[in-house]
Each structure stands twice: as C-alpha cells, then as structure tokens.
Amino acid sequence: MRPRLSQEAGNGIDAGTFTRIEVRDLSFHYGPETALAHINLKVRRNQILGIMGPARSGKTSFLRILNRLSDLAANARLEGQVLLDGQDIFAPGFDVNALRRKVGIVFDKPVPLPKSIYENLAFAPRMQGGGGATMPEVVERALRRAHLWDEVKDRLGSPALALSGGQQQRLCLARTLAMEPEVILLDEPTSGLDPISTAKIEDTLADLKQSYTIVLVSNSDKQIARVSDRVAFFLMGELVEEGPTRQVFTVPRDPRTEAFVSGSFG
Amino acid sequence: MSAPSAIVARPQPPPRRLLGPADAQRLAKAVLWGLTSLALAILVFIIGYIAWKGLPQITAAFLSEPVRDMGRAGGIFSTVVSTALVTAIALAIATPLGVGTAIYLTEYTREGWLVSVVRFGAECLAGVPSIILGLFGFVLFVLKLGFGWSVLSGGLTLAVMVMPTIIRTSEEAIKTVPHELREVCYSLGVPKWPTITRVVLPAALPGIVTGIVLSVGRSVGETAVVLFTAGAAVGTPHSPFDSGRTLAVHFYILAREGISMPNAYGTAFVLVAAILLINTAAYAIMYGVMRKNA
Amino acid sequence: MEASMERQWWIERALMLVALSAVGSLALITLFIFSEGLPVLAKAGLSNFLLSSHWAPTKGHFGIFAMIVSSVLATLGALAIGVPLGLACAVVLAEFATPTMRLILKPAVELLAGIPSVVYGFLGVVLLVPLIRDWLGGPGLSLLAVALILGVMILPTIISISIDALRAVPRTYREASLAVGATQWQTIWRVVLPAARSGVVTAIILAMGRAIGETMAVIMVAGNALRLPHSPLDSVRTLTSNIALELGYASGDHRAALFATGLVLFAVILVLNAAASLLRRQR
Numbered sequence: 001m002r003p004r005l006s007q008e009a010g011n012g013i014d015a016g017t018f019t020r021i022e023v024r025d026l027s028f029h030y031g032p033e034t035a036l037a038h039i040n041l042k043v044r045r046n047q048i049l050g051i052m053g054p055a056r057s058g059k060t061s062f063l064r065i066l067n068r069l070s071d072l073a074a075n076a077r078l079e080g081q082v083l084l085d086g087q088d089i090f091a092p093g094f095d096v097n098a099l100r101r102k103v104g105i106v107f108d109k110p111v112p113l114p115k116s117i118y119e120n121l122a123f124a125p126r127m128q129g130g131g132g133a134t135m136p137e138v139v140e141r142a143l144r145r146a147h148l149w150d151e152v153k154d155r156l157g158s159p160a161l162a163l164s165g166g167q168q169q170r171l172c173l174a175r176t177l178a179m180e181p182e183v184i185l186l187d188e189p190t191s192g193l194d195p196i197s198t199a200k201i202e203d204t205l206a207d208l209k210q211s212y213t214i215v216l217v218s219n220s221d222k223q224i225a226r227v228s229d230r231v232a233f234f235l236m237g238e239l240v241e242e243g244p245t246r247q248v249f250t251v252p253r254d255p256r257t258e259a260f261v262s263g264s265f266g
Numbered sequence: 267m268s269a270p271s272a273i274v275a276r277p278q279p280p281p282r283r284l285l286g287p288a289d290a291q292r293l294a295k296a297v298l299w300g301l302t303s304l305a306l307a308i309l310v311f312i313i314g315y316i317a318w319k320g321l322p323q324i325t326a327a328f329l330s331e332p333v334r335d336m337g338r339a340g341g342i343f344s345t346v347v348s349t350a351l352v353t354a355i356a357l358a359i360a361t362p363l364g365v366g367t368a369i370y371l372t373e374y375t376r377e378g379w380l381v382s383v384v385r386f387g388a389e390c391l392a393g394v395p396s397i398i399l400g401l402f403g404f405v406l407f408v409l410k411l412g413f414g415w416s417v418l419s420g421g422l423t424l425a426v427m428v429m430p431t432i433i434r435t436s437e438e439a440i441k442t443v444p445h446e447l448r449e450v451c452y453s454l455g456v457p458k459w460p461t462i463t464r465v466v467l468p469a470a471l472p473g474i475v476t477g478i479v480l481s482v483g484r485s486v487g488e489t490a491v492v493l494f495t496a497g498a499a500v501g502t503p504h505s506p507f508d509s510g511r512t513l514a515v516h517f518y519i520l521a522r523e524g525i526s527m528p529n530a531y532g533t534a535f536v537l538v539a540a541i542l543l544i545n546t547a548a549y550a551i552m553y554g555v556m557r558k559n560a
Numbered sequence: 561m562e563a564s565m566e567r568q569w570w571i572e573r574a575l576m577l578v579a580l581s582a583v584g585s586l587a588l589i590t591l592f593i594f595s596e597g598l599p600v601l602a603k604a605g606l607s608n609f610l611l612s613s614h615w616a617p618t619k620g621h622f623g624i625f626a627m628i629v630s631s632v633l634a635t636l637g638a639l640a641i642g643v644p645l646g647l648a649c650a651v652v653l654a655e656f657a658t659p660t661m662r663l664i665l666k667p668a669v670e671l672l673a674g675i676p677s678v679v680y681g682f683l684g685v686v687l688l689v690p691l692i693r694d695w696l697g698g699p700g701l702s703l704l705a706v707a708l709i710l711g712v713m714i715l716p717t718i719i720s721i722s723i724d725a726l727r728a729v730p731r732t733y734r735e736a737s738l739a740v741g742a743t744q745w746q747t748i749w750r751v752v753l754p755a756a757r758s759g760v761v762t763a764i765i766l767a768m769g770r771a772i773g774e775t776m777a778v779i780m781v782a783g784n785a786l787r788l789p790h791s792p793l794d795s796v797r798t799l800t801s802n803i804a805l806e807l808g809y810a811s812g813d814h815r816a817a818l819f820a821t822g823l824v825l826f827a828v829i830l831v832l833n834a835a836a837s838l839l840r841r842q843r
Contacts, residue, residue, distance in 0.1 A: 069453060074376055095565065101455035111446040114469060123464070124454035172450075179454055291745035295656065301648035305719075306665070308712055309672050312683060366578035374572055386837070387583030393766075393833040394589060394826070395773025397800050401822050402589045404807065405596055426585045433582060459571045487676030490775045494807060514676055518776060521682045534679055545674045549667065 020045045020183060020213045021066060026080035028061055030073060035061040039080070039239045041232060043183070048205060048214040050228030050245065052221045054265065057234040059217045063185050066215065067103040068096050084183075101128070104176035108188040110168035112160035117152050120160045120171060121178045128179075138178055146174035147204045166197025173204065183213045191219065202227050221261060225249050233257050313538065320535025323528050329536070333500045333516065338526050342533055344502040348417060348510030351503060352496055353485040355421025356428060361478060363425075364432030368474075371433075372440045373462055392430035399427050400494035408495055415497030415509040423495045424488065428481035435480065439473020440466060472551050479548035483541050489514040513537050593826055597819035609820060615786055617806070617814040624821055626788045630703065630796035633789060634778070635771040637707025638714055642771075643764060645711070646718030653719070654726035655748055673716035681780030684709045689781055698793030701783030706796065709777050714767040721766060725759020726752060758839050765836040769829050775800040799825050 021043035028036040036058045043049050043066075051059045064070045065082060068089060082089050089099055101124075113120050121139045139156070143149035148170040152163070160171055169189060176184060186205075190198040205214060205227055218224050224231055225245060232242040233254075241248060241257045252258045259265060285293065327341055334340025367384065375381045403423030413419045443466050451461040467474075489512075497509035498519060511519070517537055520530040601609055604622045612623025653665055684705055693700030729752050737747040753760070783795025784805060797805075803818050803825075810818055 067453065069449065072449070072452070097455040097457050097565070099455075100453055105453045107446070107449070107453075109446070111444075111450045113447065113450065113465060124451070124456050127456055127460055175450075175454065287743045287746055291743045294745045294749070298648045298652050298656070301645050302652045302665075305645050305649050305672075305715055306668060309668055312675060312679070313671075315683065315687075316679065363578055363581045366575055367582055370575040370579035374575060380576075384579050384583055387586045389837055390830060390833055391582055391586045391589075393769055393773075393829055394586075395769075395775065395800065395829060397773070397775040397803050398589065398593065398822050398826050401596075401803065401807070401819060402592055405592050405819075406588070426589070429582055429585065457565070457568050459568055483674055487674065487678075489676065489678050490804060493804075514678055517682070518678045521678065521685065522780065530682065534682060538675060538679055541674045541676065542671060545670065546667075549670065 018045060019043065020085060021215075022081075022083040022086075024081040024083070026062075026065070026078070026082060028058070028065060028070065028079075029077040031075040035237055036065075037237045041239060041242060043213060043215055044230070045213045046209055046211075047229040048209050048216055048227055050224035050231045051215065051217045051234060052219075052224045052231060052260075053234035053240075054260070055219070056236070058237040059234050060187055062234065063105070063187050063215060063217050066183070066185055067100050067105055069100075069105065071096070101179045102181055103183040103185060104179055104181035105185040105187065106169070106172050106176055106189050108191050110165060110172050112163070112168050112171055114161060115159070116157045117160045117163070117171065118156040121175050124175070125178050142174040142178035145177050145204075145208065146170045147200060147207075148174055164197075166193050166200065169193060169197070169201065170204070173201070177208075181212065183215065184208065186214065186216045188218055189216070190223065198223075221249075233260065235260070313542075316531070316534050316538050319531040320533075320538075323532025324535060328532055332502055333511075336500060336525065338529070342513065342516065342529075342536060344500065345511055345513045345516040345533075347502050348496065349486055349512040349514075351417045351506065351510070352420040352424060352492060352512055353482055355418060355506065356424035356485050357478060357481065359422065359425040360429045360432050360481065364429045364477075365436045365474060367429075367433050368436035368440055369462060369467075372437055373458065373466070388430045388433050391426070392434075394427075396427065396488060396490040399423055400490045400492075402426070403491060403495040413507065415495070415499070416507045417496055417503050417510050418506040420492045420496030420512070421506070423491050424485050427488065427491055428484055431481050431484065432474075432477045435477025436470070436474045439470035439477070442473065443469045472554070476548045476552045479544060479551065483544040483548065486512075486544065487514055487537065487541050489518050493518070513540070590826070593819055593823050596816055597821075597823040600813055600816035601820050601823075603813070604817075609817075610824070613788055615802075617810070617817055620813070622813075622817040622820070624799065624802070624824065626786060627797055627799045627802050627821070628824070630782075630789055631772055631798040631800070633703060634706045634710060634782075634796070634798055635768055637703065637792070638710030638771040639764065639768065641708060641711030642714040642718055642767060646715045646763075646767075647722055647760065649715070649719045650722035650726060651748060651753075654723045655744070655752070669716050669719050673720075677713065677774060677777040678780070680709050680713055681777035684777065684781040692793070696793055698791075699783055699795055701781055701795050702793045703782070703789050703796045704792040705781040706778050706798070707792070709781055710771045710774060713774060713777060714770050717767045717770055718763045721763035722756070722760050725756040725763065728759060729755045758842060762836045762839045765832050765839070769832040769836075772832075773800060773825065773829055775804050779804055 019042045023039050023041040026036060026039040027034065039062065051062065053059050061070065065078065070076055070078065078090065084099065084103065088094070113123060115123065118139055121142055122135050125138055126135065140149060140153075143152065148167060151167060160168065163171060173189070190201050193201070202223070205216065208214060209229075216224070216228060228245050230243065231245050231248040233240045233248065235256055241252060241254045243253070248257060249261055252261060329341055330343050331341030332344035333342060367388070371381060371384060400423070403419055403426075407413045407419035407422050408415055447465055447469065448461055451465055492512050493515050496512065496515070498511045498515055499509035500511060501508075503510035513533065514537060517530060517533040520526060520533060600622060609622055609624060610628065611625050612621070613626035614621045614623040615626065649669070653662060657665060688705050688708060689700035692698065692702060692705055696704070733751050733755055734747055737751045738744070742750070778798050779801045782797060782801055784797045784801055785795035786797055787794075789796045799821055803821055806814070807818055
C-alpha cells in the first residue's frame, strides 16, 4: 500500500488511500434511452463517496451497476468497464454472487423478508455454509454495527415487519453487514424516514467508514454535504464533477455544479 | 306579416319515448334482478333437492361399506378409495410439473416466443373437453402403454387435465410476490434457485395450495376422463394397476342404469358435498391470505 | 455448497423441460387423436364424413352430419338461455350489488361451477325430462332438455368472465356518463357494456367451447337417437355423446371413426379457444 499524495485542494494529503472501484468510460442504456454516458470515476477505500444530482440523472442506475443489479433490467446495455480491486466485474464467467456479497446494498425502501429479525440476518450467511454455532455471534455483531442491537436484542424471534420504518432500514443495513461486505452501497437510505432515524443512520455511516468503503446516493445534497468525504455530481446521465466535499460545495469547478448547489434548480 | 313568423323556428316539444329514463332504469333493474334471482334459485334448488333426497341415505354403513351387488346394496367406500387413489396420482404428477412450469414462466423467462408457446399450450390444454382427454388416456395409457383399465391410467390422464389449472394459479401466486423481495436476496449474493425455494415459493404458497385444492375438486367431479381410463370395476383397488370406479363414475352408472335410486341420491349427495367442501376450503385459504395481507 | 453457478444453469434447463410438458401433453394428445382418426377419414373421405348423416359404423358408413347439427343446435340453445341469464347476473353483481350481497353471490356462482356434470344430467333426467314429456310432448329426452341443462352449466363461465370484463371498464367512463346526467342503467347500457364488449364475447366463446365439449350431462338427457332433429322435442345425439356411448365396445374402423369424431370436436374447440385468446390479447 503506497501512500499517494492527493492533489485536490482543501483535503490535505490522504495517506494510505487507494482505489477500490474504478469506473472507466461507462455508458449504460435502457433500450434506446441512455441513462449514463461516459462516466469515469474512482471510489476510494474507507471513504464515503456521496452521489448527488436531480431526479433522473442516473444516480440509481450507476449505483446498481456497481454490484451488477443492473443485470436484472430488461433491455439493458452496458459499455465500458467497472473494476473492483482491478478485476472487471462484467467479465464473462465472473462470479456475480460473490461480487454481491462483497459489494452490499441498502435500498431506498426498507424491504425486510417476511421472517423473524434473526432469520432476516441469518438467511444469507447460512447459505454460504456459515452457521450453526457462530451464527448468533454473526447476527449480534451485524446488529451492533448497524446500531440496532439494543433495540431488538430481546425480540430477535419476532417478525421483522413489526419494526418501525427506521428500525427496518437499520435491519436492512445489518442484513447487508452480516455478509461481511467490503463495499456498501446505499440508495437514498433515509428517504421517507423521520429526522431522528435519519440522524441515527448518518451516525452509523460515519462509524462504518472506518472498516468499509461506502457509496451513498441521496436526493438531499445537504445530507451529502453532512456525510460524505468526496462528492460526485451527476446530471442527466453525465458525471459533471467529482472531488472532495468541501471543495465541490464551496468552490465548484463547473457552473452547473454551482447552480445545483446554490439551489437554482433541483 | 306571415312570412317572418313562418321563418322563425318554433321550439319543438321533446321527442316522446315509450319510457322515461327513470322508468327504463326501474324496468331494467327489475328484469335483471329477476333473472339473477332465477339463477340463484336454480342453484339453491339443485343443492337443496340433492340434500333433501340424498341426506336420508347417508348412514355410517353407507359411507363405510364397499359397493355390493353392482350397486344395489352396500355403500360407497370402495369408490371413495378409488377416487382418492386416482386424485392422489393425478396431483403427485401434476403438482411438480405445474408448479415447475409456473416457476419457469415467471422467474426464468422474459416475454418472448418460448413463453408464448408454453402459455398457448397450457391454455389450449385447459380447453380440451374431457371426452377427448378420455380418448387420449384410453389410447395411450390403457392400450399403448399397457396399463389397462386402472387407477394409474385414470390418475395420469387426470394429471393432464388439472395441470393447466395448477400452472395458472401458481403463476398468479408467484407473480404477486413483490419484486423487491427477490432483489434483496440477489443483492445479498443468494443465487436464483435458493431465492425461489426459500423466499418466493413460501410467500406464494397459499395461492399454490388453492390451485391444488381446486384441482382436487375438479378431479373428484370428473367422469368422462375416468370412465374410459380407470374403468368401472366395483371392487376396492389394491394396487395402482387395479381398475376401480370413482364416486362420480359410480353415480353415473347408478343413475343411467336406474339400479337404485336411493343409492344414487346418496352418492350424489356425497359427491356434491365433498366438492363443495373442497372448493370452500380452497377459497378459505385464498381469502384468508388476502385478509392477512390487507 | 448451494451457490454454484453451474448448478443454477442445470436447474434452469431442467425447469425448461418441465415447462414444455404442458405443450408436450397437448402435442401428444393431438398426435394420438390424429393418428388414430386419420385412417378412417382417408378411407371414408372428409366431406363424406362431415356431410353424410348416415352413421352405421358396423356397416362401414361414417357420416356425422346429424351429430354435428345436433351439437350446434344444442350449443346455440344453451347460449340462448345462458347468455341473457348470465349477463344479467354479471351486470347485477358488478354494478348493482352491495358488497354484502356480493359476498354471498360470488361464492354462490363459484359453487355452481363446482357441481359435477353428472349431477346436472341426473337432475335433468329425474326432473326436467318428465316435465318436458308431460307438458310439451315427445319423449322428454330431447334437444330442448340438452339446451336447458347446458344453459345452466355454462352460467358460471359466462358470469365470472363477464364480471371481470365489466370490472375492467375504467371507473372514469362511468363517472363521465353519470356526470352528464345519465341514469345508472343508461350508463351501463350505452357505455359500460359496449366497452366490455370484447370481454363478454370472450366469455361467450369460452362458454360455447364448454357447451360443445360437454358429455356426461348430455348423454343422460339427449335420448341419443341417430337422426337429424326436426323439432326441439326430438331425441338427438351430439358428437360427444356419440364418442362416449360407443367407445366401450368399438373396434377397428369403428373406433377409428370415433377418434375422427373427436378430431373434429378438438379442431372446433381449438379454433374457439384461439379466437378467445386473440380477443383477450387485443384487450
């Protein structure tokens, strides 16, 4: 791990950062529509990369490409490369399921499985052969990291659907964490949650970035400003600007970024 | 001056109709409700008449004794056994094939030519009249495959008959499972098949079971198919290769040959009651689930 | 370990084979009916088979015209009874009934659908036939009896599919009509029913298929006489009855002729189903 000098203004020197995910000239189309055009981006380890932009700018499409959930879309066509630790994730024969275990995702709407809290967390790890004696520890560790353990430790057997919205979302985060991913993707994770739950999740993210690489898509640029280390601004399928948070928000290089950040459109 | 007043248009009275709209509605509603009551009355009458004439025949002996003397005496137990065997064989085959087809149609394919072909095949199969199925079963299972008149032949042919029902209800049940559940599983790195077996199918289970129960009801009431494949032997079948008459076939023969009217009514009652119970159970399962999800 | 990509591939292939079983069965059925029936058609000639009413299979005469006519007339009669009755019920259930009424009436319709055909036939013999014989004359076992029984039997089909068709008409149509002052009945008659037309026609076509294919109930009340019907009170034999009555003891060419009859029936029903499918897809 060679320390690299960061040359962006405002963030000083980032010792020990290097790229986990590299996106090279990525274009993505749904049939005739182009959702993303010529994206070049690097996601750095142990940082939170915030992705912001108005609606329909391709943010969610981009996120879903990072763990190949884009495969599920009909008529989807992809050009360019996405490299995880140097490997092209779209190479033929690439183990998609292993990718998705390494790169976990939390969706905008909490989707608990219709099972108990414990089962929600144990379900996927059990399929990897893990289980038996160590499972309760795995479950507890994931719930603690998601800051949900104290609230549910007495009722692990009760249905997950009985939890509140904020709790369900943290459950989904815990579920992803139970798979021991290395990268966590979050697609507008606090949309629809009250401010207290939102704050809880944002705090959790701040803790998690010590051990994980995080990519966060949000409709609220204020949330991006609060939480991220670096920001990427997407507009109508294009990556307009990317850089350290403070720089993008205070002295953006592109006039469109300036306009968005100052609220001229959104 | 008469000319100008002749040119000025005079307001016309509204065209006279036989009935004003309000009256027309009253008449229409009366006719419609009348016809509906007629249809309801027919249903009530059918069930009531069967119950009236058939209930007195239902004794413990009637239900537990085998058919004796070609139906003039004894009970219907042997037919119940035949019916159960034939239905069980039919479901044992049609359920995996039907549910498997439904899974394939919903989970593994996008709308394309293969899906259209499979769907068309299932729809056509659903429309094949029972006598044609009887012909088919007769030629293939009784004759060509050499199973003879047997419970096995009957079950196999019934399987073909109920498969479209199971496919359709299973497909609908699987489709109502929200897409997000599958996405969550895939995003956790769970491959397709375990996602289907551990999340999708359990969620779709009530709908699938409803389809199976409905198929049981259809099998129990079916006559033409079974008559020409399982035969009409009176005894209790001891192996799948034995012939045996089902409840419906027994009833048909009793009625047609006029062998014993009391027994015929009794058999009819058991037949109708069984089917009504089975279908009610199916709908109870379905509505029970709907209420749980509401 | 379950998570093997190759295993997933094999599972997908296996399921595809399973899915083809439905099509496969249909193909098998078609194949067998064809192969068993075709020789006789070749021997007797298709036009002769279809247009001669001389059915004496033991003597080598295979004309099914009388039975075709009987089947067609019986079906038309069934529709004449079942469609008005069924549509009326459908309109009442979809447009006029309160939710509590619907809660009782819908299961009632589904119950009707579950009653086996032999029970209908039985009641027909025991109640309807004597009624016809005493009040209208003739043997009682007649085309009229068949039409009446079939009419009742197709009610559930017509009712449920028509209800679906009526429900599928967007609420905005009704609201627009009522908003300009039309009564509920005017709305139904001039707006809703025409909009639901293709669905109702689908229901009728499927009911036709059911009526033509019905066997057991028909056998019990039709009288099964081998001639062209001249009045509704005549005894008739339909295509389905013919097959069912003689299959038990037919052999050789005779049996092949029964298969050929089945082939004709099958072809008719396939055409009806295809028409219904096309209509459904158009919607």
